[in-house]
Amino acid sequence: MKFSHLILLLSLFFALVPKVWAADILIYSTSHSDYSLTDKAKGKLSVEVSSFDEVSRVWVNGNEYKLAEPTRGRFEIPYELSLGENSFKIEVESKSGRASKEVVICLSTPAEIEERANRPWTLLAMGGLGYKDNALLAPSSDSKVKSLVGRYTLVPGYKLPLADGQVALSGVWYRERYINRDAKTLEIGFTQVKGLYENADWGGWVVGGGYNQIGTEVPTLILPKTQLESDIFFVGLKSFTLADTYQIDSEFSFTQRAVNSVSGDYNQDAWLLKAQGEWPTVVMGLESKFLGAYEINQAKGKYAFYNAITLGGNATYPYDERSQFTLGLKDKMYTYKTSDPLKGAKENSSLISVNLKGTYKLRSQLSLLGEFTLERMGSNVSYKAYSANLLAASAIYQF
Secondary structure (H helix, E strand, O other): OOHHHHHHHHHHHHOOOHHHHHOOEEEEEOOOOOEEEEOOOEEEEEEEEEEOOOEEEEEEOOEEEOOOOOOEEEEEEEEEOOOEEEEEEEEEEEOOEEEEEEEEEEEOOHHHHHHHHHOOEEEEEEEEEEEEOOOOOOEOOOOOOOEEEEEEEEEEEEEEEEOOEEEEEEEEEEEEEEOOOOOOOOEEEEEEEEEEEEEHHHOOOEEEEEEEEEEEEEEOOOOEEEEEEEEEEEEEEEEEEEOOOEEEEEEEEEEEEEEOOOOHHHOOOEEEEEEEEEEEEEEOOEEEEEEEEEEEEEEOOOOOOEEEEEEEEEEEEEOOOOEEEEEEEEEEEEEEOOOEOOOOEOOEEEEEEEEEEEEEEOOOOEEEEEEEEEEEEEEOOHHHOEEEEEEEEEEEEEO
């Protein structure tokens, strides 16, 4: 990743931020959330507006309303809904600028509302197309294979309430397939099944486990060869409060890993210990999260044994009621235990990734996602260093 690329991403993100700092108009509804379900066609939408400067105009779906005071006021909008989603766009203009907010009220049947509220299952589907300028992650000195890549994801979930707690079951099915035949790795797959158990008497701890499988399909002269990594893992989750102020979301995991590709001193079969903490906070008006993790990869092969430290964070800017932008930065630093004669050194590598993504909500269940990712691997082993960029667009549907 070139430094100029990072500067460009930061510039694009923070060029939008002043809108947050300069905003002096607050719009909110005291009767409805941003998205509401109802089985009653007639009702009233209550709106409150507050501004530092004098408000010059207020209108909803093109109809103008008056405030009781120059800088604040409350008004009601009688409505008669049509079946399905009904949108109310509230716009306010003052001397210093303009702000808007959208409230969506969905008219459904009582049976539909009850079914959705009590439904124990969830399903998220995502599909899209991307372009990667280094599909094979070739070293910086080698020629790079550029390829389109299709990406598909399904995330099912199911919650099972128990007398003394709750079991949450979830899964992930992800496939990434390259369209350019020069990209020798034709398909990458990730599958996960996980279960978590939460009990109110356990002091906030959530425990569970699951199974991961990561497959890479590499064509040979005769038949495609599949390299598989299989993981059985156990996990514990808990949120801590430090100094009565800072919330830290922690995760501790143990993983038993099996890899079918190599053996001997390069055998990647391993057990892994990992401790991770996340700190959600607000920085300069932006919802942010900072991440730190430490991992021990105790591989059977002495040249595959490493420790890793991960540091990162992200910030989210809500551009308007339907769209938002998120900028993330992460650095994973690997330190291998033993000097490898093939590498000519004891490897020290650092994988830096910068991700800028924007989401736009078309409907309550359907969103569009665009993202640009810069990835750079730096290493004291020359053939391990590479850089890759990904530009992708996807659609996300929440059933």
